[in-house]
Amino acid sequence: xxxxxxxxxxxxxxxxxxxxxxxxxxxxxxxxxxxxxxxxxxxxxxxxxxxxxxxxxxxxxxxxxxxxxxxxxxxxxxxxxxxxxxxxxxxxxxxxxxxxxxxxxxxxxxxxxxxxxxxxxxxxxxxxxxxxxxxxxxxxxxxxxxxxxxxxxxxxxxxxxxxxxxxxxxxxxxxxxxxxxxxxxxxxxxxxxxxxxxxxxxxxxxxxxxxxxxxxxxxxxxxxxxxxxxxxxxxxxxxxxxxxxxxxxxxxxxx
Amino acid sequence: xxxxxxxxxxxxxxxxxxxxxxxxxxxxxxxxxxxxxxxxxxxxxxxxxxxxxxxxxxxxxxxxxxxxxxxxxxxxxxxxxxxxxxxxxxxxxxxxxxxxxxxxxxxxxxxxxxxxxxxxxxxxxxxxxxxxxxxxxxxxxxxxxxxxxxxxxxxxxxxxxxxxxxxxxxxxxxxxxxxxxxxxxxxxxxxxxxxxxxxxxxxxxxxxxxxxxxxxxxxxxxxxxxxxxxxxxxxxxxxxxxxxxxxxxxxxxxxxxxxxxxxxxxxxxxxxxxxxxxxxxxxxxxxxxxxxxxxxxxxxxxxxxxxxxxxxxxxxxxxxxxxxxxxxxxxxxx
Amino acid sequence: xxxxxxxxxxxxxxxxxxxxxxxxxxxxxxxxxxxxxxxxxxxxxxxxxxxxxxxxxxxxxxxxxxxxxxxxxxxxxxxxxxxxxxxxxxxxxxxxxxxxxxxxxxxxxxxxxxxxxxxxxxxxxxxxxxxxxxxxxxxxxxxxxxxxxxxxxxxxxxxxxxxxxxxxxxxxxxxxxxxxxxxxxxxxxxxxxxxxxxxxxxxxxxxxxxxxxxxxxxxxxxxxxxxxxxxxxxxxxxxxxxxxxxxxxxxxxxxxxxxxxxxxxx
Numbered sequence: 001x002x003x004x005x006x007x008x009x010x011x012x013x014x015x016x017x018x019x020x021x022x023x024x025x026x027x028x029x030x031x032x033x034x035x036x037x038x039x040x041x042x043x044x045x046x047x048x049x050x051x052x053x054x055x056x057x058x059x060x061x062x063x064x065x066x067x068x069x070x071x072x073x074x075x076x077x078x079x080x081x082x083x084x085x086x087x088x089x090x091x092x093x094x095x096x097x098x099x100x101x102x103x104x105x106x107x108x109x110x111x112x113x114x115x116x117x118x119x120x121x122x123x124x125x126x127x128x129x130x131x132x133x134x135x136x137x138x139x140x141x142x143x144x145x146x147x148x149x150x151x152x153x154x155x156x157x158x159x160x161x162x163x164x165x166x167x168x169x170x171x172x173x174x175x176x177x178x179x180x181x182x183x184x185x186x187x188x189x190x191x192x193x194x195x196x197x198x199x200x201x202x203x204x205x206x207x208x209x210x211x212x213x214x215x216x217x218x219x220x221x222x223x224x225x226x227x228x229x230x231x232x233x234x235x236x237x238x239x240x241x242x243x244x245x246x247x248x249x250x251x252x253x254x255x
Numbered sequence: 256x257x258x259x260x261x262x263x264x265x266x267x268x269x270x271x272x273x274x275x276x277x278x279x280x281x282x283x284x285x286x287x288x289x290x291x292x293x294x295x296x297x298x299x300x301x302x303x304x305x306x307x308x309x310x311x312x313x314x315x316x317x318x319x320x321x322x323x324x325x326x327x328x329x330x331x332x333x334x335x336x337x338x339x340x341x342x343x344x345x346x347x348x349x350x351x352x353x354x355x356x357x358x359x360x361x362x363x364x365x366x367x368x369x370x371x372x373x374x375x376x377x378x379x380x381x382x383x384x385x386x387x388x389x390x391x392x393x394x395x396x397x398x399x400x401x402x403x404x405x406x407x408x409x410x411x412x413x414x415x416x417x418x419x420x421x422x423x424x425x426x427x428x429x430x431x432x433x434x435x436x437x438x439x440x441x442x443x444x445x446x447x448x449x450x451x452x453x454x455x456x457x458x459x460x461x462x463x464x465x466x467x468x469x470x471x472x473x474x475x476x477x478x479x480x481x482x483x484x485x486x487x488x489x490x491x492x493x494x495x496x497x498x499x500x501x502x503x504x505x506x507x508x509x510x511x512x513x514x515x516x517x518x519x520x521x522x523x524x525x526x527x528x529x530x531x532x533x534x535x536x537x538x539x540x541x542x543x544x545x546x547x548x549x550x551x552x553x554x555x556x557x558x559x560x561x562x563x564x565x566x567x568x569x570x571x572x573x574x575x576x577x578x579x580x581x582x583x584x585x586x587x588x589x
Numbered sequence: 590x591x592x593x594x595x596x597x598x599x600x601x602x603x604x605x606x607x608x609x610x611x612x613x614x615x616x617x618x619x620x621x622x623x624x625x626x627x628x629x630x631x632x633x634x635x636x637x638x639x640x641x642x643x644x645x646x647x648x649x650x651x652x653x654x655x656x657x658x659x660x661x662x663x664x665x666x667x668x669x670x671x672x673x674x675x676x677x678x679x680x681x682x683x684x685x686x687x688x689x690x691x692x693x694x695x696x697x698x699x700x701x702x703x704x705x706x707x708x709x710x711x712x713x714x715x716x717x718x719x720x721x722x723x724x725x726x727x728x729x730x731x732x733x734x735x736x737x738x739x740x741x742x743x744x745x746x747x748x749x750x751x752x753x754x755x756x757x758x759x760x761x762x763x764x765x766x767x768x769x770x771x772x773x774x775x776x777x778x779x780x781x782x783x784x785x786x787x788x789x790x791x792x793x794x795x796x797x798x799x800x801x802x803x804x805x806x807x808x809x810x811x812x813x814x815x816x817x818x819x820x821x822x823x824x825x826x827x828x829x830x831x832x833x834x835x836x837x838x839x840x841x842x843x844x845x846x847x848x849x850x851x852x853x854x855x
Contacts, residue, residue: 108810260715299750312778425685456789
């Protein structure tokens with residue numbers, strides 16, 4: 001694995017030039033980082049992740065992955081390096097059974113059936129769902145779907161894993177299982193979530209996004225309002241509450 | 256309006272398979288030319304959507320009954336005729352697979368009767384010309400009702416022709432037709448109203464999703480020549496079906512059968528006759544050429560039924576024996 | 590109102606059957622598809638008075654019900670939809686074709702009666718054959734067979750996607766209908782004024798879903814071509830099965846087996 005790093009500078013984005021979503025974002029991520037992007041609903045956490053993989057290219061500023069800018073001509077290369085796990089597993093998993101779905105990317109990248117098979121086995125082992133190999137997608141539970149979603153991108157052997165609200169719709173046991181699985185990975189991980197307990201358990205850095213307004217009260221878009229270790233950000237009750245969040249439940253109880 | 260396998264003969268099935276395959280081939284070419292990979296998931300998900308909405312009961316105002324959606328017209332107003340047609344093929348194929356109601360052989364007929372008219376006639380001859388100068392609610396309602404009624408009438412007409420051409424029913428042409436068309440007028444009206452309601456909603460919420468709206472006649476768009484072309488294909492297809500229909504009553508063939516097999520000596524040796532007739536049957540897939548009025552046919556039918564019962568009895572016995580052994584060994588012996 | 594749930598249940602039941610690991614299930618899907626198709630063509634090719642020859646074809650579904658250990662009563666339920674249509678069409682035959690072709694214990698048997706029975710038997714046999722195919726073969730298997738038959742990739746892909754999203758959309762539609770009927774007690778179906786918005790909402794959601802699925806595909810290297818894999822667990826005896834079946838079916842088509850057996854006793 002090369003020394004992967006992502007550099008975002010002065011990123012601005014708005015939907016169809018009307019509604020500003022992101023404004024002046026500067027962000028840097030390095031190998032072995034596990035970064036939690038937190039913020040209340042609608043601040044653009046998912047949009048930010050989507051821009052990193054070039055799902056929308058109408059942004060200004062620069063996004064670079066290992067010094068390669070995200071633009072139309074580099075998408076194939078970038079998407080090989082970065083795997084994106086959707087919030088809704090049903091959009092991520094579009095093939096009929098787990099094996100076929102995990103094999104989708106390797107086959108698209110032109111790998112032989114033997115190599116594809118090897119990749120699929122490895123990916124399934126990494127998330128501990130080898131036994132679900134032949135199961136129909138619609139028969140999986142929510143937790144199993146999430147793990148299968150992760151396997152579908154692991155089979156591309158990415159250097160970076162992006163996850164959008166991974167803990168949403170998971171029951172406590174599946175959630176704990178997911179945390180365990182994620183902590184076994186040594187990829188660069190970027191996790192967008194408002195589940196602060198989950199972020200606490202999986203990340204070593206936290207970036208807090210919130211909307212900013214100009215003097216006239218006009219929305220400029222979301223920007224980075226705080227950055228630091230989970231211990232610094234997630235224990236700062238005043239900071240969190242002023243941006244529409246609450247202390248993680250685990251800390252709240254201890255208080 | 257689903258055709259069952261049992262209602263058609265292989266010649267009709269083959270003809271309709273060929274006609275549908277040509278339409279599918281043209282559609283695939285057109286969709287490929289558009290080169291929009293996004294169409295693929297859209298077609299798949301919309302196919303599942305049509306499938307699901309077909310299961311919804313719509314209460315028909317003023318009556319106690321309910322109607323259902325078929326979806327061809329609606330799909331092509333959203334995806335265009337080509338992608339719409341391919342999506343409908345998928346829906347019909349999956350329907351005959353998932354529900355296992357049969358229809359593998361009749362698929363060509365069903366695609367033609369339900370998807371071809373709905374998508375091509377509905378979209379190209381009605382929807383597109385009406386929406387050329389932009390869509391309004393009134394025009395959407397008009398196009399939907401007109402499209403659904405017309406395409407269902409054409410579909411019902413085809414069902415009648417295909418069934419009669421297969422020669423499995425004694426129902427006279429006009430009786431069959433007079434039953435099918437009015438029923439499908441009512442069905443078409445309901446389908447039209449549902450389609451109109453849904454498309455009006457889409458027009459209000461996300462007008463950009465509607466296909467072919469506000470397109471001025473350009474090079475690639477619909478022209479007089481193309482109308483003629485489509486009508487010619489249609490005429491040829493209907494002509495083909497009609498000629499099949501005619502050939503279901505081939506005097507010449509019946510005459511030659513009598514000459515070959517219908518002699519007294521052959522009838523006397525029943526077994527040989529049966530074998531011979533069987534071979535004749537196997538070599539010709541056209542129905543309705545023999546045995547009418549032949550006593551021996553019924554005579555052998557009786558022994559056929561007896562034979563059937565005996566075999567059934569043996570089978571039940573075997574099944575019980577098999578179960579007995581399976582329970583003992585725990586595994587089926589192959 | 591329960592149509593949506595029934596549909597979902599039917600699909601799931603069939604899928605469970607198809608995924609079982611039995612001998613017939615393991616046969617190559619292409620072979621099963623071709624044999625089924627051959628059987629259906631042979632069955633409908635019998636003339637409408639050839640009840641005698643047609644009866645022999647019953648052996649195929651009976652034999653396969655044994656081999657595949659499928660429930661016969663579940664299969665009979667499938668007939669509920671097709672049989673009425675076939676019967677209605679056939680029911681008129683005795684009225685129009687009154688040529689008496691035989692007398693059986695004082696009853697005059699007409700050609701129309703024979704052709705009606707023939708039609709019904711054809712209806713039952715063709716549906717049973719399709720049922721056996723689907724109950725022992727997964728949709729992926731059939732799609733793989735279709736690819737081998739050079740059915741265009743775009744169609745096969747579409748079928749796979751419909752297969753994937755059908756349960757999801759049925760569930761979603763069912764949820765909407767439930768929410769609707771909770772607030773519209775006593776209604777049998779969906780009232781006219783909400784036709785547009787109810788189906789329309791589902792439609793827009795489906796479009797959004799398709800957008801996201803496309804995003805998911807393109808992130809994993811999709812460029813318009815859908816890769817298709819191989820069915821696993823196919824047994825090698827397929828070719829033998831194929832040849833044996835084609836020969837047996839052809840024999841059944843040529844020789845009126847049932848009347849030959851019956852002839853020994855009558």
